[in-house]
Amino acid sequence: MDFLNKTLGFFQKVPSAPTNPHEAAAPERFNIKDLYSGEENSSEEEKSTGLDEKLRQAYFWISNTAIISPFYDIEYDDGDPKQFSFGDSKVQLSLPKGQSYSSCVLVPLLNLIVRGKCLIVGGPGRGKTATCILMGLLAGYSKTDVMRAIQHGQPQMTIADLLGHPLPSDMVKAEKTSDIRIAWRKWLGMNVKIIDEYNRIPTRTQSALLTVLSDNYAEIFDQIFECPPSAWYLTANDDAGGGTYQVIEALKDRIDIVIRAFHFNTRFIDDLLKRIELNYKPEAMIPEEIIFSEEELNQINREIRAVKISDELRKRIEFFCRQFEFFESASDRLEYMTKDTVKLSGIDFKTLFRQETGKDHVKDLGSQTCNGISVRKITTLLIFSKALAYFRGNKAVELEDIRQILPFVLHDTFTPHLESPFFDQPGNEKYRVDKVVWLRKIFDISCQEYLSMDLDRNDPMDIFDEQFRQGLENVSLREVDKRLQDIEKQLYKWSQEKKLYGYRADDILKLKYYYQRYCNYKRWLQWKR
Amino acid sequence: MEKVRFPPLIEYLKESSDEYNKMYYQQELKSGAINSMMLSKWIVQNVEPLIIAVHKVAPESLPKVFKALYASSLSLLGNNLAITHEEEYKHGWNLCLHIPQLLVLQPQRILNAINTALESLRQHQPEKVLNWLNLMRNLATKCKSVELFLDYGRFAAWTCGMAHLREKAAKIYLDLPGEVLELIQGEVKNVRIADLIELGWRKEKYGSFEGVAGGFYGYGKAFIQPPLVALVENIIVASDGVSSSALFADALGTVLISDIPVSADYIKEQALQSRENQLRKIQKHFPIPFDDVTSVAANKSTLVVSRSSSHYLFLYSIPHE
Numbered sequence: 014m015d016f017l018n019k020t021l022g023f024f025q026k027v028p029s030a031p032t033n034p035h036e037a038a039a040p041e042r043f044n045i046k047d048l049y050s051g052e053e054n055s056s057e058e059e060k061s062t063g064l065d066e067k068l069r070q071a072y073f074w075i076s077n078t079a080i081i082s083p084f085y086d087i088e089y090d091d092g093d094p095k096q097f098s099f100g101d102s103k104v105q106l107s108l109p110k111g112q113s114y115s116s117c118v119l120v121p122l123l124n125l126i127v128r129g130k131c132l133i134v135g136g137p138g139r140g141k142t143a144t145c146i147l148m149g150l151l152a153g154y155s156k157t158d159v160m161r162a163i164q165h166g167q168p169q170m171t172i173a174d175l176l177g178h179p180l181p182s183d184m185v186k187a188e189k190t191s192d193i194r195i196a197w198r199k200w201l202g203m204n205v206k207i208i209d210e211y212n213r214i215p216t217r218t219q220s221a222l223l224t225v226l227s228d229n230y231a232e233i234f235d236q237i238f239e240c241p242p243s244a245w246y247l248t249a250n251d252d253a254g255g256g257t258y259q260v261i262e263a264l265k266d267r268i269d270i271v272i273r274a275f276h277f278n279t280r281f282i283d284d285l286l287k288r289i290e291l292n293y294k295p296e297a298m299i300p301e302e303i304i305f306s307e308e309e310l311n312q313i314n315r316e317i318r319a320v321k322i323s324d325e326l327r328k329r330i331e332f333f334c335r336q337f338e339f340f341e342s343a344s345d346r347l348e349y350m351t352k353d354t355v356k357l358s359g360i361d362f363k364t365l366f367r368q369e370t371g372k373d374h375v376k377d378l379g380s381q382t383c384n385g386i387s388v389r390k391i392t393t394l395l396i397f398s399k400a401l402a403y404f405r406g407n408k409a410v411e412l413e414d415i416r417q418i419l420p421f422v423l424h425d426t427f428t429p430h431l432e433s434p435f436f437d438q439p440g441n442e443k444y445r446v447d448k449v450v451w452l453r454k455i456f457d458i459s460c461q462e463y464l465s466m467d468l469d470r471n472d473p474m475d476i477f478d479e480q481f482r483q484g485l486e487n488v489s490l491r492e493v494d495k496r497l498q499d500i501e502k503q504l505y506k507w508s509q510e511k512k513l514y515g516y517r518a519d520d521i522l523k524l525k526y527y528y529q530r531y532c533n534y535k536r537w538l539q540w541k542r
Numbered sequence: 543m544e545k546v547r548f549p550p551l552i553e554y555l556k557e558s559s560d561e562y563n564k565m566y567y568q569q570e571l572k573s574g575a576i577n578s579m580m581l582s583k584w585i586v587q588n589v590e591p592l593i594i595a596v597h598k599v600a601p602e603s604l605p606k607v608f609k610a611l612y613a614s615s616l617s618l619l620g621n622n623l624a625i626t627h628e629e630e631y632k633h634g635w636n637l638c639l640h641i642p643q644l645l646v647l648q649p650q651r652i653l654n655a656i657n658t659a660l661e662s663l664r665q666h667q668p669e670k671v672l673n674w675l676n677l678m679r680n681l682a683t684k685c686k687s688v689e690l691f692l693d694y695g696r697f698a699a700w701t702c703g704m705a706h707l708r709e710k711a712a713k714i715y716l717d718l719p720g721e722v723l724e725l726i727q728g729e730v731k732n733v734r735i736a737d738l739i740e741l742g743w744r745k746e747k748y749g750s751f752e753g754v755a756g757g758f759y760g761y762g763k764a765f766i767q768p769p770l771v772a773l774v775e776n777i778i779v780a781s782d783g784v785s786s787s788a789l790f791a792d793a794l795g796t797v798l799i800s801d802i803p804v805s806a807d808y809i810k811e812q813a814l815q816s817r818e819n820q821l822r823k824i825q826k827h828f829p830i831p832f833d834d835v836t837s838v839a840a841n842k843s844t845l846v847v848s849r850s851s852s853h854y855l856f857l858y859s860i861p862h863e
Contacts, residue, residue: 042570043578045562047543048585049552484573486621487661490801491785539803 042319064313065406068126071151071303072404076118079147079295080140081284084275085113086449087417089405112405120272120421121148121246123400125205125305126313129393130226130245130267132211132425135274137250142209143296144274145246149205150299152244153306159207162200166213168257172221175214176201176231176238195236201225204243204307211247211264213257219264227267269393271424273449313403320399321409325469330394330415332468332516333459336378337427338385339515342368347518352384363432372512374434376462378455379515381435383428394422412460420452427452473503474520481527485534493535500528543579544586551593554604562612573620584615584624588635595642603646610649614657623657627664633675634660640682641691648688655692659699666797670702677701677729684722694722701730703795706788712739733793742792742843743859752844754854755789755796756780764798765853771839771846772812774804778839778846780855781809791844791857813837813848832856 076082089111096107117133117140124131125148133141142163149159164175177197187193200206206225208214214222225231226245231238247268249260277285287293305313322330342365343354355362362383374380397418402410429436429444429451436445444451463469480496504524507517546552555562570576589611596607618624624631634656638645645652663671677698685691693714700711715735718726727735737745743752757763765782771789772779778789779802786809787800813836820838824830824845830838834850845858 043566043576043581045555045559045566047578048546048582049555050545482574484621538801 064309064316065403067303067305067309068122068313068404069406071305072114072119072122074300074303075122075147075295076115079299080118080144081277081281082115082118082140082275083278083281084115084117085109086116087114087119089113089413089417115275116272116421117144117274119401119404120270120418121145122151123397123404123418124148124246124270125152125244126310126403127269127317127396127400128204128242128244128310128314129269129397130247132247132249132268132271133274134249134271136276139274139276141248141274142207145207145209145248146296147299148244148246149203149207150296151303151305152205152310153304154203154205156296158199158203159205162203162205163207163209164200166208166210168213168215170214170218172218172233175218175221176225176233179234190234191236193234193236195233195238197231197238201231201238201240204241204310206240206243206245208245208247210250212249212260215258216261219258219261223261223264223267226264265425266387266389268425269389270397270418270421272421317396317399317403320402320407322395322398323409326410326412326415328468328472329412329460329463330391332463333378333456334386334391335519336459336515337382339379339513339518340365340369341372341513342366347522350518352382356384362430366430366432372514375438377514378459378462380433381430381455383430384426386423386426390422390426394419397422416453416456416460419456420449423452424448473506474523477503477524477527481530485530488534490535490538493531493538497528497531497535500524500531543582545582546586546590548590548594548597550597550601550604551590551608554608558605565612566616569616569620576616576619580625581615581619584619585612588632589615592635592638592642592645595639596646599642600646607645607649610653613650614653618657623661627660630660630664630671630675631657633672633679637675637678637682640679641685644685644688644691652688652691655695659695663699663702663704667703667795670795673729674698674702677726680725681722684719684725697726701726701735701794703797705790705792705795705797706799708739708742708790708792715739730794738793744793749861750859752791752793752857752859753796754856755791755798755846756787756853756855758853763853764800768836768850768853769848769855770810770813770837771848771855772809772816772837773839773841774809774812776841778841778844779804779809780846780848781806782853783810789846789855791846793859796857813839830858 088107088109090107090109091111094107094109096105098105121131121133121144123129133144135141145163146156146159149162150156154162164170175198177195179193179195183193208222211219211222221231225240229240229242231240338351338353340352340355341350343350343352343358352362355365366380369380372380394415398410398415401414401418402408405414407414427448429448431445435441444454477496477500504521507521510517546555566576589608592611593604593608597604615624618631635653637656638652641652659674660671663674678695681694681698682691685694696707697711697714697718700707715723723735730738733744756765756769759766759782764787765780766784767782769780769782769787780787780789780798781804783806785800786802786804786806787798788802790797790799816839817835817837820840821830821835824838824840830847832847832849835847836850837848839846840860843860845860847856847858849856
């Protein structure tokens, strides 16, 4: 019995050594509390800076003890990694020396702290629901509460099943709908929301779910229930919408991040056997040290927002994102030359794509997708990059953070244009199949292109951005005229380029925006005098 | 980091921290991050004393006054003015210590007026900013209403060389109490304010050369080319063919307001049209010692001459008949 207790104690152990030691830095952003808070606050700050360590401890407890997931697909390398090739396809394996992570544990954990919407896809028995339950437990709920709160998608699920039902006595007595009280389902008020097999929910109920998911409130009989900010976990057996019901587009679009649950590595059956023998259930053994209170999750959320993204990295993200929306054949006005215009017209994308002649479609990243990136996705990419940097104990995001998290954020966003010549290039066929690898590849290509254009040092937009950022206060009429002239000169220079690519289109439109702002200011200046 | 110590202010900040943090974020979106040490120091040194003064006269107004002070602080630190010209703004805001009863009534209006006055003085009479602040410190205690504070501010600015305010100063002068006039007269040496209000120049110097205005753009002045002058709607305007300016001058100072909405071509046309007439008229009173005069303009008190060999405008006081 002693041996059994000791063994179970081992599962609950959280190592006291720091998982990824860093020096603590003082918060830089001004907070009004800094004006009056004394010593008691500084200790709070110390406590708050330790939350990233607690987060890492939670990650390592899950990946080492709770879920058998020996896959380190989010790789960080400190130097030159050892590489090996296997098989006829010469598949590469690198051995990174930096701390690397398993996406199917790390991403749900990051989702918990950014309060995003995470979709876990994969075949049956891959641990999708188990991961969601662990996240609920980490957020401080009891196992019973979490189990009760899971919404299991099934073809007969009604809105009442999902949200709640009107009280029968009120239904009889009430003279108007606002008198009818609603017995709201408890899960709506929780900080972690789990929808199991969401693609088995009927379409009408999916619409009700959409309102809760996107607007954070539920409505029945004119009664509103406002949900607290929460982390969502949805699971699906098949990400292509092959469940009982087709997932509505809007619901898909609200998903922030998608991960694939990995298969089980059969070399770990030994561990599985041990668990059977000990009757070990990780969800019953979660150590108290890694359970987060609501206040701690709020604090982490605040700290994540304070993580910096440098201008150099932001510009790389901008350069990547602006490749995809532009579509030259869509219109004869630059503003409407977008893939959205094509989508709204109902004309076949591929037919129009063939009309785009002269451009190097292998080089043009925009040719690889049928759509662009929404603001929601860019926001998600930024916040998850910050969360990953925070998780790694950094105060600023690194390029590798963006590179690693990007494929999971954009997984369901991009519809690949499989007829693009890029996919026909030797060695590129695999990108038609594996979205994660493809998305990472196009980000790499975009960064290479960014470097080859030397945009860190010679971005013509820098000077315009810098001037505009200084504000228009006290800018003289003469200076405004000079800036307008500079914009005209730059536009003329770009008009001499032979081909128009997505990244340039956004530059041009931004200069047009500046031109308009300066013109308005000039008009105001003259009126003021 | 410096901390505020006034308990009612601490109490209020605790209640409203979210609102003020949001205001800070909004400013950060507009002008980039503000150094938190600088902001704390500014609030402790310049805002807290005002709040203490305000609390003595109207404790219920603390939220309204603090909000205005905080918004102005963010704006001044956001565009770096309170860093580059820290002393000026510090003295400027300290004026409010003498008028807490007025600050309570219209805090934002008073702060905006002080900030704008400092900015304007710095632009046109940079060496007189401290003079204005000293004069206002003496005048502030005499202000019984916000309107009077603004009027005295304008009058004081005129005495510090802001010549374009002479017209307004003349109206304010009519209702100026004797003790206030005495205070101002004490600052303006060797000349009677009454004379200046009426005629603009010193009586004993009428008809003489009074100085220059403008200068070459390359040296940080106003004109790219030698300018031309004309009288448009009784205001002397000048243009170098690119931009246009309005000129105001009297014995206390000269102000050239640039980028006025009068086209350079129109000024040139007016200048060339009236040149011969003006020259003839002026030479009756006194000869102009230049042979390269390109244009001449005169209002009731001032004559301005431009030359083909100079980027400056030459100013003369006109003798009164």
